Amino acid sequence: MTTTVEFISKLRNSGLRPTKQRIKICEVLFNKEKTFHFTINDLVKIIENEANEKISLATVYNTVHAFEKKGYLKEIPIDSNQSYFDTNIADHHHFYDIAEKKLIDLKQTDVGPINIQKTIPGKKIKSVEVLVKLETDNQ
Amino acid sequence: MTTTVEFISKLRNSGLRPTKQRIKICEVLFNKEKTFHFTINDLVKIIENEANEKISLATVYNTVHAFEKKGYLKEIPIDSNQSYFDTNIADHHHFYDIAEKKLIDLKQTDVGPINIQKTIPGKKIKSVEVLVKLETDNQ
DNA sequence: TCAACAGTTTAGAATGGTTTTAATGTAATT
DNA sequence: AATTACATTAAAACCATTCTAAACTGTTGA
Ligand SMILES: [Mn+2]
Ligand SMILES: [Mn+2]
Ligand SMILES: [Zn+2]
Ligand SMILES: [Zn+2]
Secondary structure, three states: OOOOOHHHHHHOOOOOOOOOHHHHHHHHHHHHOOOEOOOOHHHHHHHHHHHOOOOOOHHHHHHHHHHHHHHEEEEEEOOOOEEEEEOOOOOOEEEOOOOOOOEEEEEEHHOOOOOOOOOOOOOOEEEEEEEEEEOOOOO | OHHHHHHHHHHHHHOOOOOHHHHHHHHHHHHHHHHOOOHHHHHHHHHHHOOOOOOOOHHHHHHHHHHHHHHEEEEHHHOOOOOOEEOEEEOOEEEEEEOOOOEEEEEEHHHHHOOOOOOOOOOOEEHHHEEEEEEEEEO
């Protein structure tokens, strides 16, 4: 449980003005028991259901990208034509249920350590992400 | 070096009629020394440069998806709004150079075995893909 | 051999997620 | 309060991809 005042501080400390819209999006994203995965469309629907206010699509995109840049959200790479975001910013991996189009978290311990044995001169590793695609098991 | 006759057989054996367009795309994709990664736009440009013929964009999409379905190509999941394909259909992983927007193959031995310790009832693993994002190493 | 059929190609339109535009609104600063 | 910079918005633009429907081509079998 995080208070509105804390979200305002968080935004100010990030150099983002604490607008009504950004605070509402903070509440929707970061005031939950558990972390979760969402698309922009999911987020718009959650906002519509939880609040009376409407936030324009452009602002939702702007805010999600601002939060991603600040490290408050992660984008999950999936072979898909729409972006998936994650409020779980810890290093972790994913199942992707192809039929349901849903992401499921994998803990580091579910996958084990991954050591990349190759290097590219002038480049360093920014992230290592494992995506495990799931299909229906017909026996 | 694969002959046109062999591509025709390959197509016929897959239940795909060996049209002029599909044979040309086979030549562009599968008659190379090394495997490579490409977007649809890349492929269209390669075709334009290597041939006098033009192949419509719709046909390029159709053919790439047909080849993907038959297992002659793989789609690589990247955080991007465009699809990346791979003529290397062996199990392997990738570096993704964010600045260059280029994929680089990682051999299985560059990554080591990955054992997923979690299961989901009624689901089975279809693929396990590691994506290692690279950024510029300043220092 | 060739008509008939099914599969394929094509230009262009449509789709849909995302970004841009530019006018209006609001938070911060003085 | 006035100024300034930043933010929101509806609508338009963008752009990768898919769809449409008409023309074309490979295949089959009489
Ligand atoms: Mn993003
Ligand atoms: Mn595909
Ligand atoms: Zn996650
Ligand atoms: Zn590859």
